[in-house]
Amino acid sequence: MKSFKIALAQFSPHVGNIEINVQRMIEQTNEAKKQHADIIVFPELSMIGYPAEDLLLRPSLTKRSELAFKQLSKVKDIVMVFGFVNQTEDGQRYNSAAVMKDGQILGIYNKQNLPNYSVFDEKRYFSEGHQHLVFEYLGHKFGVLICEDTWSLKTVQQLSQLNVETVLVLNSSPYEVGKPQHRVITMSELAKQLNINLVYVNQVGGQDDLIFDGTSFVVNQDGSIALQAPSYKEMVFFAEYDVTQKAFKIGEVTPALDTMAxxxxxxxxxxxxxxxxxxxxxxxxxxxxxxxxxxxxxxxxxxxxxxxxxxxxxxxxxxxxxxxxxxxxxxxxxxxxxxxxxxxxxxxxxxxxxxxxxxxxxxxxxxxxxxxxxxxxxxxxxxxxxxxxxxxxxxxxxxxxxxxxxxxxxxxxxxxxxxxxxxxxxxxxxxxxxxxxxxxxxxxxxxxxxxxxxxxxxxxQDSLPAYEVLDAILYAYIEEDLSQDDIIAKGFEKDVVEKVIQLVDRNEYKRRQGAIGPRITSRAFSRERRYPIVNGWKPGV
Amino acid sequence: MKSFKIALAQFSPHVGNIEINVQRMIEQTNEAKKQHADIIVFPELSMIGYPAEDLLLRPSLTKRSELAFKQLSKVKDIVMVFGFVNQTEDGQRYNSAAVMKDGQILGIYNKQNLPNYSVFDEKRYFSEGHQHLVFEYLGHKFGVLICEDTWSLKTVQQLSQLNVETVLVLNSSPYEVGKPQHRVITMSELAKQLNINLVYVNQVGGQDDLIFDGTSFVVNQDGSIALQAPSYKEMVFFAEYDVTQKAFKIGEVTPALDTMAxxxxxxxxxxxxxxxxxxxxxxxxxxxxxxxxxxxxxxxxxxxxxxxxxxxxxxxxxxxxxxxxxxxxxxxxxxxxxxxxxxxxxxxxxxxxxxxxxxxxxxxxxxxxxxxxxxxxxxxxxxxxxxxxxxxxxxxxxxxxxxxxxxxxxxxxxxxxxxxxxxxxxxxxxxxxxxxxxxxxxxxxxxxxxxxxxxxxxxxQDSLPAYEVLDAILYAYIEEDLSQDDIIAKGFEKDVVEKVIQLVDRNEYKRRQGAIGPRITSRAFSRERRYPIVNGWKPGV
Known part of the structure; x- marks a missing residue:
C-alpha cells in the first residue's frame, strides 16, 4: 500500500471523431504522466463523445473502436480508465469503461443503469450491464461506475459492499442551472453514507443543444471535498491519495459560481x-x-x-x-x-x-x-x-x-x-x-x-402579460408540467393563463423548425420536450 | 360454444384528444352492435392515439383516463377491447389493453415488449408487463397482445401454450413501403406455426411524420386469410367465427396495393x-x-x-x-x-x-x-x-x-x-x-x-450524379448504414460517393430545420435518424 495520484481528465470530446479524441486522450495522458499520476480517468464514452446518437448504430463503429484500442494500447506506465462502446460477440452493445495498463485490459465495466428520460435515449443504443467491476492497484481497491449508476443507491451500495475504497465514476452529465453544485452535494452525502471515496470525472464542452459543464470533483468517505474543478474548462486535474490519512488530500476546491455567472x-x-x-x-x-x-x-x-x-x-x-x-x-x-x-x-x-x-x-x-x-x-x-x-x-x-x-x-x-x-x-x-x-x-x-x-x-407588453407573469406561467406549464387549472389555482388570471397555454400549444410547429440552442433548464425546447405537432390535448384539466 | 362475430375497428384517433376519441370509439361500437358483433377490438393506445409522445408524461392524464373509462363503461351488450395508458398505484405506467363489458373490466393486459428503436421510444414512457391475459367468452378462449409482442416469438409462444384459440392483437404499426403485406404474411406464418387465430387491428391515419395504413386482418390457424381490410380507410370490419369449422369464415380479402398506389x-x-x-x-x-x-x-x-x-x-x-x-x-x-x-x-x-x-x-x-x-x-x-x-x-x-x-x-x-x-x-x-x-x-x-x-x-445533373446513381448511393448510406468504403466496393465511383456522403453529413443542420413530412421508408429524416449536427464522424471506414 502506498500513496498515489489520480488524474481527472475533464475532457471535451469532438462527438463522432474517434481518431481525434483518442489522440487528445493520449496527449492528456502524457501530461498526467509528467505529473506522476498513477491513474487517469476520462469521462463516459470519452472515445466517441456524448451523446453520439445514431452514430452509435453505424456498423463501422466496431472497426474504428479496434483501431482506437490499438492506439491507446501503446500508452505505458499509467492506468487509463476511459469510456467506450463495447460491442460484444453476442451482438450486444454496452456503454462501457475500460481499465487499461501497458496495452493490457485489466477490466471492462458495462453501465448498469441506462437513462431513457429527459434528454437521454440510452436504451435506444445500449444493453444493461449486470456485473460490478472491482480492481486492485497499488494495494487499493477500486470500483468503476458510469454516470446514472451513481444515482441508483442500490447499484452503489452493491459495489460498496465489495470492500471498494474508491469508486472511479465516468460521467457525461449535462448541465442545467444549479446542477454542478447539486452533483457535488449529492455525491458527498453518498460517499459518507456508504463509506467510499468518489472520483467523479465529467465531460466538458458544448454538443449541439447540450452543455457539459465539467465541474469534476473528488469527495472522501467523510464527505469532505478534496477537489472541485472549475466549470467549463478543459484541463487535467489531480487528486493525491494519502495512505496514512486514508483519504484524498484536500486540494484545489473551486467555489461554485453564482447562478448568473x-x-x-x-x-x-x-x-x-x-x-x-x-x-x-x-x-x-x-x-x-x-x-x-x-x-x-x-x-x-x-x-x-x-x-x-x-x-x-x-x-x-x-x-x-x-x-x-x-x-x-x-x-x-x-x-x-x-x-x-x-x-x-x-x-x-x-x-x-x-x-x-x-x-x-x-x-x-x-x-x-x-x-x-x-x-x-x-x-x-x-x-x-x-x-x-x-x-x-x-x-x-x-x-x-x-x-x-x-x-x-x-x-x-x-x-x-x-x-x-x-x-x-x-x-x-x-x-x-x-x-x-x-x-x-x-x-x-x-x-x-x-x-x-x-x-x-x-x-x-401590449399583447403579452408582463414578463414576470408570463415567465412564471410558462415555467409552471413547461418545466413543472402543471395543467391549466393548476396554474390558475396558483393565483394567475384565468384569461391570461388560457391565452398563454394556447399560444404554447399552437406554436409547436414553429419551435420544431427553429435552430438548436444551448440547454440550461430542466425542460428545454429540444429533445427533452417531445410534443406532437398534431395534438388534440386540451389543456383544461 | 357458439359462433360469434368480431368487429375490427380500424380507427383513426386524434392524438391527445381523449374526449373526442372516446366519443368516436363509442360511435363505432354502436355501429358494431348494429351488425350484431360480440366483440369490438380497437388499435393500440386507441384512447389517446399513437404516438402521444410527451403528452404521456402530463400528470393530468390520470384524471382524463378516469373520465374516459366512465364514458366507456356506459356501453352495454358488447365486449370492448381497447388500448389505454395504465397508470398503476405503484407509479408505473403501462401501454395496455382493457377488456370491458357492461362497465365491468374483465381483464387488463400490459404490453410486454416495448420497442425503443427506429421511430419508437416506448421505454421512455412505459414499464414492461410480465403477465399474459387470457379470457373465455362465448365458450372460446381469447388472448390479448399488443403490436411488438407479436414480433417476439417467445411471447406469442407462451400465450399459445395457455390453450388460447384466438389472439386479439392491438396495433399502431407505422407504414413503410411493403409493410402492409409483410405483416399479413408474417402473421399468417406465425398463426400456422403456433396453431392460433390472429385478429390483427391496426390504427389508421396520419400523425405528424407517421403514416398508419390500417390494413387490419384476420388469419386462421391454418394460415388462411379470413379478412384483409383496405389500407388507409377508417372503418369497422367484421369477421365471423364459425364454430363448426373452428375457423373464421373467409370474407372480404382486399388485395395488396401495387407499390406506387x-x-x-x-x-x-x-x-x-x-x-x-x-x-x-x-x-x-x-x-x-x-x-x-x-x-x-x-x-x-x-x-x-x-x-x-x-x-x-x-x-x-x-x-x-x-x-x-x-x-x-x-x-x-x-x-x-x-x-x-x-x-x-x-x-x-x-x-x-x-x-x-x-x-x-x-x-x-x-x-x-x-x-x-x-x-x-x-x-x-x-x-x-x-x-x-x-x-x-x-x-x-x-x-x-x-x-x-x-x-x-x-x-x-x-x-x-x-x-x-x-x-x-x-x-x-x-x-x-x-x-x-x-x-x-x-x-x-x-x-x-x-x-x-x-x-x-x-x-x-450539372452538379449532381444522375438521380438513379444518387438515389442508389443515398439508399446505401442512409437506409442501409453502409460506410463509404462499402459503397465504393459496390461499384460506384469513389469521387461521387465521397461527395454525396460529405453533402449528406454537412446538411444535417438544414434538415433539422425543415418541415415534417410523411415517412414511407425505413429511415426517414425524422425521429428515426438522430444524428448530431456537430459531428466529427469520418465516413471513410
Missing part, C-alpha cells in the same frame, strides 16, 4: 464550441437595439473575440432612432464589424408584388412578418456570401408563445438564448455589465420597455 | 390528416413547372379537393417560358386557384441593399438563395394573410444532399415528398397520370431534365 459562462462555452466544431470562421447577427440581440452579441464576442463577429442593424420605418444609436454604440464598445442595411425598399417590393393578391385587406401580422423575413433573408445572404454562421437571438419566452417569425428573426444555425427566459435575459445582461469596467450593453437597452418595433409604438 | 394513397391520407387536424382551411404551394411541385399539387388536390388548394408560380429571369406554361396548364387541369408573382423586383431590392456589403464579389449560391428566399417569403405572406398551410415541395434526394434553400423552397408546415427519393417522384407522377383519363401532370413536366432554374441553363 454559471449560466453566462455556459452559454459562452457552448456558443464557442458550436462555432468552432462546425468549422465557421465567425458569426453574424442582427442587432436591433433590443436586449436579446445585445446579450447575444456580448456572448458571441466573449466566445470567439470581436474580430470574428459581425453585427448588422436593419432598420425600417418603425425602428426608433435610439435603437439605431444603441446598436451602434454597443457594436463600437465591443469592437465588432457593424453595418446598417435599411429594409424599406425590400419590404415595399414585397408589398407591391403581393398587392394583386392582398388588395386592400387591412394590415395584420402578415406585414410584420414581411419585415422580419426581409431581415432574415439579408442575414442569410451575408452568411452565404462570407461564410459566417448566423446567430439567432430569440429567447425562450418568445419561442414558447410564438412571438417570433419563422424564417424571419428565427433564422440562424444556433439560437444562443433559446432556453433563456426573458426575465433571465435581463439578469444576464446586468451580470455581464457588472463584470467589466465599462458596460458592454448600453444601459438604455436594459431599461427600455421591450418592443419588436414591427408596428408604430408597439410594446411587447 | 400504396405510397401515393399513403401520402394523400397523411396530407389530408395533417391539414385537417391542424385546422387549416386549405393549402398553398409554389408551382415551379418542375416535377416535385407538380406531384405535390396532385397529392394536395386528391387530399382535400381543388377548391381548397392555391398554387403560385413565381418566375424570375432564369425561369423558362415552358415552366410557366406547364404550371398554368396543370393548375387549370386540376382546377385550383392559380396566381403568378414575378420576383425580379424583390430580388433586385435585395441585391441593391446588399451591394454595399457584397461589392463586386462574383455571384455564387448566395444569389440563388435570394431567389428561393424571395419565393419563400411570398408564400409565407400569402399563408399569413389567408390562413392556408404552405406545403413544402422538396424530395428526399434533395434534402439528403442539401440541394434546397433553408427559408427558401424549404418553407412550409408539411413537406409532402420529404421521404420520397427523386426516382420515386417520377414513378409516382406516372402512376398518378395513369389512373385518370387525362394526365393531371403535364407530360413535359415528367420528361424534361430537372432544373432548379436558379442560374441560366442550370440542370440538376
Amino acid at each position: 454559471e449560466i453566462y459562462q455556459g452559454l459562452v462555452m457552448a456558443t464557442r464550441d458550436y462555432i468552432n466544431r462546425s468549422g465557421f470562421p465567425g458569426v453574424i447577427l442582427g442587432l436591433s437595439g433590443g436586449i436579446d440581440s445585445a446579450l447575444t452579441l456580448a456572448i458571441a464576442v466573449d466566445a470567439i473575440g470581436p474580430e470574428k463577429v459581425q453585427a448588422v442593424m436593419m432598420p425600417y420605418t418603425y425602428t426608433a432612432q435610439i435603437s439605431v444609436e444603441d446598436a451602434a454604440e454597443q457594436a463600437k464598445n465591443l469592437g465588432v464589424v457593424f453595418g446598417i442595411a435599411e429594409i424599406n425598399n425590400i419590404v415595399n417590393s414585397f408589398m407591391q408584388t403581393l398587392f394583386p393578391f392582398f388588395g386592400n385587406s387591412p394590415a395584420d401580422t402578415t406585414e410584420e412578418n414581411l419585415q422580419a423575413r426581409s431581415r432574415g433573408t439579408l442575414l442569410m445572404g451575408l452568411s452565404n456570401k462570407f461564410g459566417n454562421l448566423v446567430l439567432s437571438t430569440g429567447n425562450k419566452s418568445e419561442l414558447a408563445v410564438g412571438y417570433c417569425t419563422l424564417y424571419g428573426d428565427m433564422v440562424g444555425g444556433y439560437a444562443v438564448l433559446k432556453d433563456v427566459y426573458k426575465t433571465i435575459v435581463f439578469e444576464l445582461a446586468k451580470y455581464r455589465n457588472s463584470i467589466s469596467e465599462t458596460p458592454v450593453i448600453p444601459e438604455r437597452v436594459i431599461t427600455r420597455p421591450p418592443s419588436a418595433e414591427l408596428r408604430p409604438d408597439q410594446k411587447d | 400504396e405510397i401515393y394513397q399513403g401520402l394523400v391520407m397523411a396530407t389530408r390528416d395533417y391539414i385537417n387536424r391542424s385546422g387549416f382551411p386549405g393549402v398553398i404551394l409554389g408551382l415551379s413547372g418542375g416535377i416535385d411541385s407538380a406531384l405535390t399539387l396532385a397529392i394536395a388536390v386528391d387530399a382535400i379537393g381543388p377548391e381548397k388548394v392555391q398554387a403560385v408560380m413565381m418566375p424570375y429571369t432564369y425561369t423558362a417560358q415552358i415552366s410557366v406554361e406547364d404550371a398554368a396548364e396543370q393548375a387549370k387541369n386540376l382546377g385550383v386557384v392559380f396566381g403568378i408573382a414575378e420576383i425580379n423586383n424583390i430580388v433586385n431590392s435585395f441585391m441593391q441593399t446588399l451591394f454595399p456589403f457584397f461589392g463586386n464579389s462574383p455571384a455564387d449560391t448566395t444569389e440563388e438563395n435570394l431567389q428561393a428566399r424571395s419565393r419563400g417569403t411570398l408564400l409565407m405572406g400569402l399563408s399569413n394573410k389567408f390562413g392556408n398551410l404552405v406545403l413544402s415541395t422538396g424530395n428526399k434526394s434533395e434534402l439528403a444532399v442539401g440541394y434546397c434553400t433553408l427559408y427558401g423552397d424549404m418553407v412550409g408546415g408539411y413537406a409532402v415528398l420529404k421521404d420520397v427519393y427523386k426516382t420515386i417522384v417520377f414513378e409516382l407522377a406516372k402512376y398518378r397520370n395513369s389512373i385518370s383519363e387525362t394526365p393531371v401532370i403535364p407530360e413535359r413536366v415528367i420528361t424534361r431534365p430537372p432544373s432548379a432554374e436558379l442560374r441560366p441553363d442550370q440542370k440538376d
Whole structure:
C-alpha cells in the first residue's frame, strides 16, 4: 500500500471523431504522466463523445473502436480508465469503461443503469450491464461506475459492499442551472453514507443543444471535498491519495459560481464550441437595439473575440432612432464589424408584388412578418456570401408563445438564448455589465420597455402579460408540467393563463423548425420536450 | 360454444384528444352492435392515439383516463377491447389493453415488449408487463397482445401454450413501403406455426411524420386469410367465427396495393390528416413547372379537393417560358386557384441593399438563395394573410444532399415528398397520370431534365450524379448504414460517393430545420435518424 495520484481528465470530446479524441486522450495522458499520476480517468464514452446518437448504430463503429484500442494500447506506465462502446460477440452493445495498463485490459465495466428520460435515449443504443467491476492497484481497491449508476443507491451500495475504497465514476452529465453544485452535494452525502471515496470525472464542452459543464470533483468517505474543478474548462486535474490519512488530500476546491455567472459562462462555452466544431470562421447577427440581440452579441464576442463577429442593424420605418444609436454604440464598445442595411425598399417590393393578391385587406401580422423575413433573408445572404454562421437571438419566452417569425428573426444555425427566459435575459445582461469596467450593453437597452418595433409604438407588453407573469406561467406549464387549472389555482388570471397555454400549444410547429440552442433548464425546447405537432390535448384539466 | 362475430375497428384517433376519441370509439361500437358483433377490438393506445409522445408524461392524464373509462363503461351488450395508458398505484405506467363489458373490466393486459428503436421510444414512457391475459367468452378462449409482442416469438409462444384459440392483437404499426403485406404474411406464418387465430387491428391515419395504413386482418390457424381490410380507410370490419369449422369464415380479402398506389394513397391520407387536424382551411404551394411541385399539387388536390388548394408560380429571369406554361396548364387541369408573382423586383431590392456589403464579389449560391428566399417569403405572406398551410415541395434526394434553400423552397408546415427519393417522384407522377383519363401532370413536366432554374441553363445533373446513381448511393448510406468504403466496393465511383456522403453529413443542420413530412421508408429524416449536427464522424471506414 502506498500513496498515489489520480488524474481527472475533464475532457471535451469532438462527438463522432474517434481518431481525434483518442489522440487528445493520449496527449492528456502524457501530461498526467509528467505529473506522476498513477491513474487517469476520462469521462463516459470519452472515445466517441456524448451523446453520439445514431452514430452509435453505424456498423463501422466496431472497426474504428479496434483501431482506437490499438492506439491507446501503446500508452505505458499509467492506468487509463476511459469510456467506450463495447460491442460484444453476442451482438450486444454496452456503454462501457475500460481499465487499461501497458496495452493490457485489466477490466471492462458495462453501465448498469441506462437513462431513457429527459434528454437521454440510452436504451435506444445500449444493453444493461449486470456485473460490478472491482480492481486492485497499488494495494487499493477500486470500483468503476458510469454516470446514472451513481444515482441508483442500490447499484452503489452493491459495489460498496465489495470492500471498494474508491469508486472511479465516468460521467457525461449535462448541465442545467444549479446542477454542478447539486452533483457535488449529492455525491458527498453518498460517499459518507456508504463509506467510499468518489472520483467523479465529467465531460466538458458544448454538443449541439447540450452543455457539459465539467465541474469534476473528488469527495472522501467523510464527505469532505478534496477537489472541485472549475466549470467549463478543459484541463487535467489531480487528486493525491494519502495512505496514512486514508483519504484524498484536500486540494484545489473551486467555489461554485453564482447562478448568473454559471449560466453566462455556459452559454459562452457552448456558443464557442458550436462555432468552432462546425468549422465557421465567425458569426453574424442582427442587432436591433433590443436586449436579446445585445446579450447575444456580448456572448458571441466573449466566445470567439470581436474580430470574428459581425453585427448588422436593419432598420425600417418603425425602428426608433435610439435603437439605431444603441446598436451602434454597443457594436463600437465591443469592437465588432457593424453595418446598417435599411429594409424599406425590400419590404415595399414585397408589398407591391403581393398587392394583386392582398388588395386592400387591412394590415395584420402578415406585414410584420414581411419585415422580419426581409431581415432574415439579408442575414442569410451575408452568411452565404462570407461564410459566417448566423446567430439567432430569440429567447425562450418568445419561442414558447410564438412571438417570433419563422424564417424571419428565427433564422440562424444556433439560437444562443433559446432556453433563456426573458426575465433571465435581463439578469444576464446586468451580470455581464457588472463584470467589466465599462458596460458592454448600453444601459438604455436594459431599461427600455421591450418592443419588436414591427408596428408604430408597439410594446411587447401590449399583447403579452408582463414578463414576470408570463415567465412564471410558462415555467409552471413547461418545466413543472402543471395543467391549466393548476396554474390558475396558483393565483394567475384565468384569461391570461388560457391565452398563454394556447399560444404554447399552437406554436409547436414553429419551435420544431427553429435552430438548436444551448440547454440550461430542466425542460428545454429540444429533445427533452417531445410534443406532437398534431395534438388534440386540451389543456383544461 | 357458439359462433360469434368480431368487429375490427380500424380507427383513426386524434392524438391527445381523449374526449373526442372516446366519443368516436363509442360511435363505432354502436355501429358494431348494429351488425350484431360480440366483440369490438380497437388499435393500440386507441384512447389517446399513437404516438402521444410527451403528452404521456402530463400528470393530468390520470384524471382524463378516469373520465374516459366512465364514458366507456356506459356501453352495454358488447365486449370492448381497447388500448389505454395504465397508470398503476405503484407509479408505473403501462401501454395496455382493457377488456370491458357492461362497465365491468374483465381483464387488463400490459404490453410486454416495448420497442425503443427506429421511430419508437416506448421505454421512455412505459414499464414492461410480465403477465399474459387470457379470457373465455362465448365458450372460446381469447388472448390479448399488443403490436411488438407479436414480433417476439417467445411471447406469442407462451400465450399459445395457455390453450388460447384466438389472439386479439392491438396495433399502431407505422407504414413503410411493403409493410402492409409483410405483416399479413408474417402473421399468417406465425398463426400456422403456433396453431392460433390472429385478429390483427391496426390504427389508421396520419400523425405528424407517421403514416398508419390500417390494413387490419384476420388469419386462421391454418394460415388462411379470413379478412384483409383496405389500407388507409377508417372503418369497422367484421369477421365471423364459425364454430363448426373452428375457423373464421373467409370474407372480404382486399388485395395488396401495387407499390406506387400504396405510397401515393399513403401520402394523400397523411396530407389530408395533417391539414385537417391542424385546422387549416386549405393549402398553398409554389408551382415551379418542375416535377416535385407538380406531384405535390396532385397529392394536395386528391387530399382535400381543388377548391381548397392555391398554387403560385413565381418566375424570375432564369425561369423558362415552358415552366410557366406547364404550371398554368396543370393548375387549370386540376382546377385550383392559380396566381403568378414575378420576383425580379424583390430580388433586385435585395441585391441593391446588399451591394454595399457584397461589392463586386462574383455571384455564387448566395444569389440563388435570394431567389428561393424571395419565393419563400411570398408564400409565407400569402399563408399569413389567408390562413392556408404552405406545403413544402422538396424530395428526399434533395434534402439528403442539401440541394434546397433553408427559408427558401424549404418553407412550409408539411413537406409532402420529404421521404420520397427523386426516382420515386417520377414513378409516382406516372402512376398518378395513369389512373385518370387525362394526365393531371403535364407530360413535359415528367420528361424534361430537372432544373432548379436558379442560374441560366442550370440542370440538376450539372452538379449532381444522375438521380438513379444518387438515389442508389443515398439508399446505401442512409437506409442501409453502409460506410463509404462499402459503397465504393459496390461499384460506384469513389469521387461521387465521397461527395454525396460529405453533402449528406454537412446538411444535417438544414434538415433539422425543415418541415415534417410523411415517412414511407425505413429511415426517414425524422425521429428515426438522430444524428448530431456537430459531428466529427469520418465516413471513410
